[in-house]
Amino acid sequence: MPTGTAEQRLVGLADLVVEAARKKRDPEIEIPVRALSNVAFNPKKRIIEMKDATQARSLFNLGMARKFMQTMLVADALAVLQREKLTTSLREIYYRTKHTLRDSTENTFDAQDESDPIIEDIEVALAALREELQVAAEGRGSIVGNVVLVDDGDxxxxxxxGKSGHTVPSIVEEPGIRIRKCAADFVLLVEKATQFNRLSEDKFWKRHNCVLVTGNGQPPRGVRRLCRRIHDEWKKPVYVLVDNDPWGYYIYSVVKQGSINLAFESQRMAIPDAKFIGLSSYDPEKHKLPRNVGIRLTDKDVSRAKEILAYPWFQKKEWQREIRNMLASGLKFELDALANKDFRYLTTDYLPRKLKERDWLD
Amino acid sequence: MPTGTAEQRLVGLADLVVEAARKKRDPEIEIPVRALSNVAFNPKKRIIEMKDATQARSLFNLGMARKFMQTMLVADALAVLQREKLTTSLREIYYRTKHTLRDSTENTFDAQDESDPIIEDIEVALAALREELQVAAEGRGSIVGNVVLVDDGDxxxxxxxGKSGHTVPSIVEEPGIRIRKCAADFVLLVEKATQFNRLSEDKFWKRHNCVLVTGNGQPPRGVRRLCRRIHDEWKKPVYVLVDNDPWGYYIYSVVKQGSINLAFESQRMAIPDAKFIGLSSYDPEKHKLPRNVGIRLTDKDVSRAKEILAYPWFQKKEWQREIRNMLASGLKFELDALANKDFRYLTTDYLPRKLKERDWLD
Incomplete structure (x- = not known):
């Protein structure tokens, strides 16, 4: 496993090639395999992890030469980011590394879908998160509540x-972002902007001494990483508030144990102790929501729910019961449906009762 | 044109019905027509405006009774927001007003696509922006630079x-949001997060004494309204930085004179003095961008560009030249392509040169 700073690890990659050339060997690098076959749920750590399979990528192999060149070009661009202390996007890496090879019409990259996977290769090969490589992911979120951050020195x-909160950056790493203090009792990660607005407007974080975070939909990497860091560095429990549908279960599951696609990142992103605070498929009845604010499950929802039922990390009997109950009802419910009771129902009834009754799933 | 607070205007709508009932007349309300036929570009004000056509909506008319009922239900929910000083979303208005009519299987609303247009009807009928009705639009943005806001008292x-900035709220109205002070020389409205990140990381706003705002894509209402208010209240010019493609022209045009779909809002959202600071179709040559970082115009791009060429507000000869030059080149360019020169090219070369040479379009 490569060690040192991200820059040292990138330079190390180039050194392999130089060394091989000196020794008149074929330049070759080892890239961990990013495929379902090389991923497993670690029940002890309770996260989805990558296993050890790797594949050699060699310059003197017709099938690999192009990818080898691309890997070196991207690694070079990433090294520039390190040296100049810049962050950028996947798309700019593509533009930066694109050129036409001399005396030919061949481009180094034809489209971004060639450079993105190379960046992922380098992430796993160097055991460096994308954020450490200073490549920002899309999507941002907002945060309010009892926490003090330091963002670029401020x-x-x-x-x-205010009500709208500080923007959660795409890259939540030291030294750019520090969590100076968190005196809250817990973090509430809210899927959607509407509920974040509601809770922020009602100063829910003040009455219940917490931190509110949203990613305006599926939480982007920055939001997940920020919650994880508050959880780790300040020992705060994290509760996840999502719709009651297979997508909500999935969002929770990615926050908790990581995703299959990006298994490598689980060790820095996943929060195995995160709790699911709803909506549960039992909530519509508990809170007497009319049946007509439920939405009929589509065939896709049903098959997605069945997939989720089979995941090793959803095998606890409470979870099996939760998902089967949704399937039996044939309905899904959005958090927004709580507005049918009262616009402030989430703040005044739903969440206080959940917290008081410790009514969440693990 | 109705006057008074939003609450008074909503109550006025109910009064019309009560009055009609007392006088034994059919209850009826006038709704301005929201269609292309009732929209025009006002060359003096330089914004897209609604004209005066209205349509009666009557309770005792089989074709209108359902919509009449829906209008009253939505107006009632909106009045609750005013009385309780709450904001909410389009979706929650739908859930709040949905119920099954007594002794029937008929729902007041079957889906959100029935309630959204009713809210728009009420906006135009009462001459109240959605924000005044306290209904938040989707999408947020971020702001950094030389401006002091007051957000909910903070x-x-x-x-x-920091680098990531304050979240731009969905609703940028008094008293929730005030612009306490703006000592910047101008506002730079940046289409995409990547360029906002670049400029914020480089503290461009410090060196060039400006405010940076992004909506992470097409600027949402809150971002447009905030730029407009800084422009109006502190007399700051607004420059719009977008990709060089028909979509970029369109984004600029919506910021500048409003959109056809939401013509009613132009008077509170549009910034007729906004300038287009690029990318211009002449920039790739000026800045020696390689042709292979351009993207071939699709058939859809070409027909969209031709539509834009014909808009009354793009008739200045500089604009005709700009758009025709893009069409002639057959290529569009993203701002991200500037990274091909250098990751910091936007900050160190592109924008300083634009500002120095006053190289923008009006």
Whole structure:
């Protein structure tokens, strides 16, 4: 496993090639296999992990020469980011590394779908998160509540960040972002902007001494990483508030144990202790929601729910019961449906009762 | 044109019905027509405006009774928001107003696509922006730079908002949001997050004394309204930085004179003095971008560009030249392509040169 700073690891990759040339061997690098076959749920750590299979990528192999060249070009661009202390996007890496080979019409890259997987290869090969390589993911979120961040040298007291809150950056790593203090009792990660707005407007974080975070949909990497860091560095429990549908279960599951596609990142992103605070498929009845604000499950929902039922990390009997109950009802419910009771029902009834009754799933 | 607070205007709508009932007349309300036929570009004000056509909506008319009922239900929910000083989303209005009519299987609303247009009807009928009705639009943005906002009582100094910045709220209206001070020379509205990140990381706003705002794509209403308010209240010019493609022209045009679909809002959202600071179709040559970082125009791009060429507000000869030059080149260019020169090219070369040479379109 490569060690050292991200820059040292990138330079190490180039050194392999130089060394091989000196020794008149074929330049070759080892890339861990990013496929379902090389992924497993680790029940002890409770995260989805990558296993050890790797594949050689060699310059003197017709089938691999292009990818080898691309890997070196991307690694070079990533090294520039390190040296100049810059962050950029996947798309700019593509543009930066694209050129036409001399005396030919051949481009180094024809489209971004060639450079993105190379960046992922380098991430896993160097055991460096994309954020450490200073490549920002899309998507941002917002945060309010009892936590003080330091963002690029500026202290951000999120109890004084208005209703809309501080923007959660794409890259939540030291030294750019520090979590100076968190005196909250817990973190509430809210799937959708509507509920974040509701809770922020009602200053829910003040009455219940917490931190509210949203990613405006499926939480982007920055939001997950920020929650994980508050959880790790300040020992705060994380509760996840999502719709009651297979997508909500999935979002929770990615926050908790990582995703199959990006298994490599689980060790830095996943929060195995995260709790699911709803909506549960039992909530519509508990809270007497009319049946007509439920949405009929589609065939796709049903087959997705059945897939989720089979995941090793959803085998606890409470989870089997939860998912089967949704399937039996034939309905899914959005958090927004709570507005049918009252616009402030989430703040005044739903969440306080959940917290009081410790009514969540693990 | 109705006057008074939003609450008074909503109550006025109910009064019309009560009054009609007392006088034994058919209850009826007037809804301005929201269609292309009732929209025009006002060359003096330089915005897209709604004209005066209206349509009666009557309770005792089989074709209109359902919509009449829906209008009253939505107006009632909107009045609750006013009285309780709450904001919510389009989707929650739908859930709030949905119920099954007594002794029937008929729902007041079957889906959100029935309630959304009713909200728009009420907006135009009462001459109240959606934001005044306290219904938040989707999508948020971020802001950094030389401006001090007050968000829900908290002063936010955007020179101390880190690299990621303060979240731009969905609703940028008094008293929730005030612009306490803006000592910047201009506002730069940046289409995409990548360029916002670049400029914020480089503290471009410090060197060039400006405010940076992004909506992470097409600017949502909150971002447009915030730029408009800084422009109006602090007399700051607004520059719009977008990709060089028909979509970029369109984004600029919506910021500048409003959109055809939401013509009613132009008077509160549009910034007729906004300038287009690029990418221009002449920039790739000026800045020696290689042709292979351009993207071939699709048939859809070409027909969209031709539509834009014909818009009354793109008739200035500089604009005709700009668009025709893109068509002639057959290529579009993203801002991200500037990374091909250097990751920091936008900050160090492109924008300083544009500003120095006053190289923008109006």
């Amino acid at each position: 202290a951000i007291d999120c109890t004084r960040a | 002063a936010i100094d955007c020179t101390r908002a």
